[in-house]
Amino acid sequence: MKVVIVDYGMGNIRSIVSTLNYLNVHDVTVSDSLQAFESADRIILPGVGNFGKAISQIRAKKLDDYLQTVVIDQKKPLLGICLGMQLLGLSSSEHGYNTGLAYVNGVVTKFENNAVKVPHVGFNQIKVNTNSKLFEGITDGADFYFTHSYRMHSEDDINQSLCNYQDDFVAGFEVDNICGVQFHPELSQFNGLRLLKNFIDNF
Amino acid sequence: MLRKRIIFALIYSDGNFMQSRNFRLQKVGNLHWLEKNYKFQNIAFALDELIVLNASKGEKNMPEFASTVSKLVNDVFIPISAGGGIRKMEDADLLFKSGADKIVLNSLLVENPDMVKEIIKNYGSQSVVACIDCKLRDDNYEIFIKDGSLKIDYELKEYVAYLELLGVGEIYLNSIDKDGTGFGYDQSLIETVNRITSLPLIIAGGAGNESHLAHGLKIENVSAVATANLFNFIGNGLPNARNLIIASNENIANWNVSNYNG
Numbered sequence: 001m002k003v004v005i006v007d008y009g010m011g012n013i014r015s016i017v018s019t020l021n022y023l024n025v026h027d028v029t030v031s032d033s034l035q036a037f038e039s040a041d042r043i044i045l046p047g048v049g050n051f052g053k054a055i056s057q058i059r060a061k062k063l064d065d066y067l068q069t070v071v072i073d074q075k076k077p078l079l080g081i082c083l084g085m086q087l088l089g090l091s092s093s094e095h096g097y098n099t100g101l102a103y104v105n106g107v108v109t110k111f112e113n114n115a116v117k118v119p120h121v122g123f124n125q126i127k128v129n130t131n132s133k134l135f136e137g138i139t140d141g142a143d144f145y146f147t148h149s150y151r152m153h154s155e156d157d158i159n160q161s162l163c164n165y166q167d168d169f170v171a172g173f174e175v176d177n178i179c180g181v182q183f184h185p186e187l188s189q190f191n192g193l194r195l196l197k198n199f200i201d202n203f
Numbered sequence: 204m205l206r207k208r209i210i211f212a213l214i215y216s217d218g219n220f221m222q223s224r225n226f227r228l229q230k231v232g233n234l235h236w237l238e239k240n241y242k243f244q245n246i247a248f249a250l251d252e253l254i255v256l257n258a259s260k261g262e263k264n265m266p267e268f269a270s271t272v273s274k275l276v277n278d279v280f281i282p283i284s285a286g287g288g289i290r291k292m293e294d295a296d297l298l299f300k301s302g303a304d305k306i307v308l309n310s311l312l313v314e315n316p317d318m319v320k321e322i323i324k325n326y327g328s329q330s331v332v333a334c335i336d337c338k339l340r341d342d343n344y345e346i347f348i349k350d351g352s353l354k355i356d357y358e359l360k361e362y363v364a365y366l367e368l369l370g371v372g373e374i375y376l377n378s379i380d381k382d383g384t385g386f387g388y389d390q391s392l393i394e395t396v397n398r399i400t401s402l403p404l405i406i407a408g409g410a411g412n413e414s415h416l417a418h419g420l421k422i423e424n425v426s427a428v429a430t431a432n433l434f435n436f437i438g439n440g441l442p443n444a445r446n447l448i449i450a451s452n453e454n455i456a457n458w459n460v461s462n463y464n465g
Binding site (some may be wrong): 002012014015018019022048049053057080083113117118119120121122123124143145147148164165186187188189190191192193194197 | 204205206207208244248251273276277278281282283299300302303304305324325326327328329330363372373401405424426427441455456457458463
């Protein structure tokens with residue numbers, strides 16, 4: 001089992017690697033090369049920070065083309081985490097309008113400051129989609145760790161699990177080989193370990 | 204429902220972990236000692252977050268601190284914040300690279316707001332925690348930077364507004380008077396800030412037992428309770444406290460171990 005974490009210079013990669021190691025996945029590479037992506041069994045798109053900056057770095061490094069090849073053409077399983085999930089959507093309004101990789105119909109907007117405390121930080125419960133391989137065995141109402149100011153909504157059925165904060169937003173989705181989670185499984189104790197194990201075992 | 208959080212703050216100084224009382228530090232042990240006596244990975248399963256603060260006096264050795272952070276991260280599946288002595292972008296970069304999910308800023312907030320904005324631009328608001336160290340004098344809360352050694356001229360309310368404008372993601376509100384005493388949190392300090400901020404608020408300073416933590420969690424709009432009291436929460440102290448708090452139906456996360464079977 002070889003996992004490649006997409007390196008575009010943003011994201012706390014260390015805790016993802018250490019969590020995968022704990023799950024006995026030791027062949028973990030952080031890379032921005034097509035060759036590495038093509039050798040991978042699983043690909044993880046991490047991300048912390050600003051959407052606009054992230055997508056421009058991804059495009060500058062031609063990672064959008066590489067991901068198109070391995071994820072869309074070759075159907076390798078992909079998991080986007082936090083900002084990495086948002087980047088798989090259509091667009092984000094973070095610091096101006098930016099388009100994403102557009103693998104799923106998802107639109108990212110900011111929480112409204114007068115409605116709830118922003119950022120949304122801490123463990124929150126998930127309405128688990130039982131039709132999802134990614135969430136297999138995870139009980140409804142399970143807690144996962146979130147830290148973000150922007151969130152995704154989708155008008156399509158992208159097989160989503162939802163979280164409620166101000167309103168229901170996409171906490172996780174799964175369309176064929178492409179998955180994303182808004183929360184950090186690597187920072188979510190047993191629940192996160194199970195989710196990452198599902199990504200390794202079920203796809 | 205968004206849960207409230209229990210946070211442990213490890214106070215670090217020149218290679219050792221410390222018990223702090225009113226910001227005077229007493230050495231407890233090094234990383235090896237911590238692992239041996241606290242089985243830290245086990246304790247971490249009773250925590251929502253870990254904060255590591257470098258309180259070394261004078262010039263702080265950032266690479267050495269970052270290396271300690273990187274060792275703490277292993278097999279600990281919760282967010283880790285690190286801070287103390289961050290003065291430039293490279294310091295922040297190094298801590299994030301070493302496994303910190305957030306950084307904690309204090310003196311820099313006053314001394315170099317442009318640098319704070321630059322860090323927020325690169326890592327996002329949610330990655331920056333602003334620490335406010337307060338001391339009550341003549342019915343007035345004074346704010347200190349530089350590990351409690353330098354008083355600044357801001358009024359507390361004015362300072363909170365300033366931090367919100369800077370764009371920080373959370374406030375870590377610490378009482379120097381209550382620090383390490385185990386007498387309970389500074390209620391009036393918390394209320395003063397709680398009324399005026401819309402940021403997630405972490406309260407610190409004074410918790411000595413689980414009833415202090417439980418009491419803090421009951422305060423409306425408080426997002427998290429923190430303790431740095433190594434002595435009072437030794438051994439099974441934290442796991443027991445969490446179990447008691449869960450049993451009393453407090454709104455904190457409950458990780459279902461059966462969801463993960465190795």
